[in-house]
Amino acid sequence: MQINIGSTERALRLILGVVLVLLPFLTALSMLWTWVSVIAGLVLVVTGVVRFCPLWAMLGICTAGRK
Incomplete structure (x- = not known):
């Protein structure tokens, strides 16, 4: 597993994931939207922590500055 998420994208993924x-818990979402959210x-937080996105790897995208 090679790092393919750069620092800026990592920060954005972590912030958006936590939100x-x-x-x-902050709004009245339906049960379906609660699970989707x-x-x-969680996917964004995990990919931000490990700095690897399988979808980016399949598409050949690398924001880490090196390949």
């Missing part, structure tokens, strides 16, 4: 995980948030 999406907390969103259902939490799952999407």
Whole structure:
């Protein structure tokens, strides 16, 4: 697993992921949107922490500055 997420993208993923995980607790989302929000948030947080995105790897995208 090669790093393919740069520092700026990593910070954005972590911030947006935490917001999406907390969103259902701050608003009155339906059950479906609660699950969508939490799952999407967790995916963003995990990919931000490990600095690897499988989708970016399949598409050949690298924002880390090196390949």
